[in-house]
Amino acid sequence: MKRICVIAAVAVMGLTTVACTQQEQRTAGYGVGGAALGALAGSAISGNKGHGALAGAAIGAAAGTVVGVAQTRNGVKYCNYRDRQGRMYQAPCN
Known part of the structure; x- marks a missing residue:
């Protein structure tokens, strides 16, 4: 049963990015990663x-x-940067 669950999880992760733009693939990756971490945390806590x-x-x-x-x-990815004084700010990624 464990083997079937692993195969199903890999298949779902692969299918989440089929025919998507790069931005949609990134968003799907965050969603899948969040689901995996949430499932681990939920089973450990509960x-x-x-x-x-x-x-x-x-x-x-x-x-x-x-x-x-x-x-x-608006389709532009923003990254976090730190200036010389140590303050954090966001700007389009290089």
Whole structure:
């Protein structure tokens, strides 16, 4: 059963980026990564492993997608930089 779950997870990750733009692929990657981390955290925290993993995956996917979308504005990817005084600011990536 574990082998089938691993194969299914790899297939889902591969299919998330089929026929997508680079921005959509990045957003999907953040969503999948968030879901994976959320599932691990949810199953570790919860006493009920199945429900905790499911809830954690849902919350992680939503949070990861929001982070992925927030990194682009009008199709332009923004990165965090630090100036000489140590202040953080965002500007289009080089």
